[in-house]
Amino acid sequence: MGNAIKVFTESRHFTLDTVTEGVYAAIAAPGTGSVGNAAIIDLGDSLLVIDTFNTIEAAEDLLKVARSLNGKQVSYVLNTHWHGDHTSGNQVFASEAAIISTKITYDIMADFGRKRLNQHLADSELIYQGLDEEEEQAKQEKNQKLKRDMQWDIASNREYMNMLPQLDYTLPALTFDKELTIHSGTRTVQILTFGGGHTESDAFVYLPEEKIAVTGDLVLSKHHPVLMNSNPKEWLNILEKLARMEIKTIIPGHGEVCSKQQLHEVKKYKQAITALVEESAENKESLEAITVPEAYQDWCFTNYFQLNLNRIYDFMEKKG
Numbered sequence: 001m002g003n004a005i006k007v008f009t010e011s012r013h014f015t016l017d018t019v020t021e022g023v024y025a026a027i028a029a030p031g032t033g034s035v036g037n038a039a040i041i042d043l044g045d046s047l048l049v050i051d052t053f054n055t056i057e058a059a060e061d062l063l064k065v066a067r068s069l070n071g072k073q074v075s076y077v078l079n080t081h082w083h084g085d086h087t088s089g090n091q092v093f094a095s096e097a098a099i100i101s102t103k104i105t106y107d108i109m110a111d112f113g114r115k116r117l118n119q120h121l122a123d124s125e126l127i128y129q130g131l132d133e134e135e136e137q138a139k140q141e142k143n144q145k146l147k148r149d150m151q152w153d154i155a156s157n158r159e160y161m162n163m164l165p166q167l168d169y170t171l172p173a174l175t176f177d178k179e180l181t182i183h184s185g186t187r188t189v190q191i192l193t194f195g196g197g198h199t200e201s202d203a204f205v206y207l208p209e210e211k212i213a214v215t216g217d218l219v220l221s222k223h224h225p226v227l228m229n230s231n232p233k234e235w236l237n238i239l240e241k242l243a244r245m246e247i248k249t250i251i252p253g254h255g256e257v258c259s260k261q262q263l264h265e266v267k268k269y270k271q272a273i274t275a276l277v278e279e280s281a282e283n284k285e286s287l288e289a290i291t292v293p294e295a296y297q298d299w300c301f302t303n304y305f306q307l308n309l310n311r312i313y314d315f316m317e318k319k320g
């Protein structure tokens with residue numbers, strides 16, 4: 001989008017875009033420790049950071065960049081949802097900032113998130129073996145797009161696994177159910193949730209004056225949305241609600257700064273692959289025979305496509 005200006009950062013994990021004065025998007029560099037995007041919002045006296053990347057090192061770079069903007073302290077951090085690429089760097093901010101999430105996200109992190117992490121640590125040898133095998137598969141892969149996305153995924157997962165022994169899993173300290181507003185001297189920041197779609201609970205940030213939304217993974221730009229932990233129908237409902245809001249600019253969970261157009265593309269993607277899965281089920285064909293529709297062939301996260309089809313299928317079965 002033309003309204004974002006690239007500014008120099010020294011981090012290999014992300015580039016920083018100025019979206020408008022005091023609003024910055026940290027756009028993840030593929031195959032590194034960031035994986036998801038983050039954002040920084042200037043509150044006048046201090047800063048709000050949205051999401052904390054997939055590794056401690058990437059989060060440390062984010063904190064460094066935040067401090068270098070104007071020397072202000074980070075007083076709040078929001079985790080839009082529980083996924084590791086939005087929460088793993090929490091410990092870097094915990095001493096100076098109040099980490100915020102919805103109550104549901106907190107509960108998931110405190111129980112399932114923590115257990116999952118301990119499982120990763122316990123299984124680390126197996127996980128490394130799996131990554132070696134995936135690397136072999138990627139080498140054999142003929143589809144160049146899929147091959148590249150697989151290699152980025154493997155590289156990011158290696159960084160995550162290498163970091164894991166140092167991770168001090170840090171939970172949010174402040175939770176909300178529906179809405180939390182930060183009234184800073186310079187701007188109003190609304191932290192909202194319309195429930196869970198991408199995960200069991202998804203929060204986003206809305207700046208009503210600037211008409212900017214920081215959506216977490218509810219909206220992705222030129223990336224296959226990740227349906228793994230999703231409720232596809234609820235997600236569509238949330239996108240409908242977002243579509244009715246006055247939003248000019250979106251900082252998405254993955255991909256470049258965008259507009260409502262990408263929100264509509266995510267909706268269309270889900271409708272399109274749902275139709276493909278339904279058709280395949282009717283004809284009793286295998287999901288593996290479905291190829292990426294042309295409209296999405298240049299999108300990243302190609303490696304999630306088959307998983308997405310399976311998730312849609314599982315939901316169809318469950319709903320009868």
Ligand SMILES: [Zn+2]
Nearest residue numbers: 081083217226
């Ligand atoms: Zn996510």
